Amino acid sequence: xxxxxxxxxxxxxxxxxxxxxxxxxxxxxxxxxxxxxxxxxxxxxxxxxxxxxxxxxxxxxxxxxxxxxxxxxxxxxxxxxxxxxxxxxxxxxxxxxxxxxxxxxxxxxxxxxxxxxxxxxxxxxxxxxxxxxxxxxxxxxxxxxxxxxxxxxxxxxxxxxxxxxxxxxxxxxxxxxxxxxxxx
Amino acid sequence: xxxxxxxxxxxxxxxxxxxxxxxxxxxxxxxxxxxxxxxxxxxxxxxxxxxxxxxxxxxxxxxxxxxxxxxxxxxxxxxxxxxxxxxxxxxxxxxxxxxxxxxxxxxxxxxxxxxxxxxxxxxxxxxxxxxxxxxxxxxxxxxxxxxxxxxxxxxxxxxxxxxxxxxxxxxxxxxxxxxxxxxxxxxxxxxxxxxxxxxxxxxxxxxxxxxxxxxxxxxxxxxxxxxxxxxxxxxxxxxxxxxxxxxxxxxxxxxxxxxxxxxxxxxxxxxxxxxxxxxxx
Numbered sequence: 001x002x003x004x005x006x007x008x009x010x011x012x013x014x015x016x017x018x019x020x021x022x023x024x025x026x027x028x029x030x031x032x033x034x035x036x037x038x039x040x041x042x043x044x045x046x047x048x049x050x051x052x053x054x055x056x057x058x059x060x061x062x063x064x065x066x067x068x069x070x071x072x073x074x075x076x077x078x079x080x081x082x083x084x085x086x087x088x089x090x091x092x093x094x095x096x097x098x099x100x101x102x103x104x105x106x107x108x109x110x111x112x113x114x115x116x117x118x119x120x121x122x123x124x125x126x127x128x129x130x131x132x133x134x135x136x137x138x139x140x141x142x143x144x145x146x147x148x149x150x151x152x153x154x155x156x157x158x159x160x161x162x163x164x165x166x167x168x169x170x171x172x173x174x175x176x177x178x179x180x181x182x183x184x
Numbered sequence: 185x186x187x188x189x190x191x192x193x194x195x196x197x198x199x200x201x202x203x204x205x206x207x208x209x210x211x212x213x214x215x216x217x218x219x220x221x222x223x224x225x226x227x228x229x230x231x232x233x234x235x236x237x238x239x240x241x242x243x244x245x246x247x248x249x250x251x252x253x254x255x256x257x258x259x260x261x262x263x264x265x266x267x268x269x270x271x272x273x274x275x276x277x278x279x280x281x282x283x284x285x286x287x288x289x290x291x292x293x294x295x296x297x298x299x300x301x302x303x304x305x306x307x308x309x310x311x312x313x314x315x316x317x318x319x320x321x322x323x324x325x326x327x328x329x330x331x332x333x334x335x336x337x338x339x340x341x342x343x344x345x346x347x348x349x350x351x352x353x354x355x356x357x358x359x360x361x362x363x364x365x366x367x368x369x370x371x372x373x374x375x376x377x378x379x380x381x382x383x384x385x386x387x388x389x390x391x392x393x394x395x396x397x398x399x400x401x402x403x404x405x406x407x408x409x410x411x412x413x414x415x416x417x418x419x420x421x422x423x424x425x426x427x428x429x430x431x432x433x434x435x436x437x438x439x440x441x442x443x444x445x446x447x448x449x450x451x452x453x454x455x456x457x458x459x460x461x462x463x464x465x
Contacts, residue, residue, distance in 0.1 A: 027284075142427075144254075163364075164367070165251070168335050168364075168368075172336075173370060179363075179366065179404070183400070
């Protein structure tokens with residue numbers, strides 16, 4: 001194994017956005033409402049709805065720009081929330097509640113510890129971090145999207161929150177605070 | 185057979201020559217052994233399989249989450265690598281997986297190691313179906329069966345603890361994933377106290393990182409649970425691996441000489457050895 005970090009291909013943003021917008025890029029799948037929406041001083045790559053009825057703003061990082069992406073995600077979320085009702089007046093058939101929660105889903109090849117810590121601090125109901133690996137097979141661009149495990153506790157909801165890739169939480173696994181500290 | 189990461193590092197690290205390899209392996213083995221076998225309490229030592237024995241195993245349980253496409257891909261590719269080195273292998277998954285994104289579609293066939301969907305709603309039913317598939321037929325030994333175990337089913341195992349007799353945990357070297365692997369090992373060992381639990385590390389960018397990850401996990405499992413974890417090496421998830429996952433093609437067929445394919449083959453061989461199956465490559 002080479003003694004250097006693995007690198008993934010970087011793709012033109014439009015192409016990457018199109019690949020991410022494919023119906024089954026995310027699991028569970030998202031319903032795309034709009035692409036490349038001009039929001040707060042920059043564009044939102046995708047405005048989508050998830051199966052729980054949440055508005056999910058998908059933002060794709062520029063290479064090496066994950067900390068700025070977090071700031072951008074929070075700003076866009078704050079920008080979208082008060083405009084949701086207006087949007088729904090224009091598109092009543094969107095089947096979205098005006099009071100739907102809005103979450104910023106940030107996509108990057110990797111996230112720095114600082115970005116992770118910041119995302120944990122604001123919580124998964126505000127920001128989700130997803131690792132996005134774009135790969136090219138011939139002329140076709142594919143993306144592999146994986147949610148980053150969220151170590152943040154969600155207060156009293158912790159037992160219902162799937163913290164790990166297994167879909168289980170610390171409570172499910174019967175982890176004690178001492179055991180958790182062993183891995184810090 | 186207890187294994188540690190040092191057993192396979194030499195396959196995966198091209199920049200290290202054979203002579204250095206051996207000495208590094210010895211050193212790594214000693215390092216891991218030292219950290220993984222700290223002061224066991226006598227009663228805990230009794231729980232650990234201090235005298236592990238090689239025995240024929242046919243069913244390997246892999247706890248893999250419903251959305252964990254990477255680990256599902258590793259499981260599927262491992263089965264294919266087993267087939268490529270001459271063993272009969274199959275992946276068994278609950279029928280509810282059929283519509284999920286975890287597995288390649290029916291169009292990606294045949295590959296020598298197919299996915300068998302079984303009607304199972306809990307661990308007991310999955311255990312029963314997996315054993316049925318793994319059982320000998322007409323005097324010939326059954327295939328080695330890699331079973332995707334929905335982790336949620338571990339919380340309510342019913343009479344399905346037997347399925348966990350030989351369990352492989354896939355973990356990256358990240359702290360949070362190691363904690364998860366530890367938690368899964370704890371859950372499995374509570375359900376099946378005599379289970380042989382193996383660990384394969386993936387996602388490490390440097391060999392030291394993988395070694396340290398296994399060492400840390402094994403050390404905490406030993407100290408807190410009295411568990412001896414077996415290392416089944418490491419998997420290299422390089423770009424070609426992800427290309428193969430996205431294309432839903434087996435890495436061993438698409439890029440047979442890639443580090444990812446070679447590491448899969450090595451892990452597959454380790455598993456086959458512990459299953460008592462001779463591989464021909």
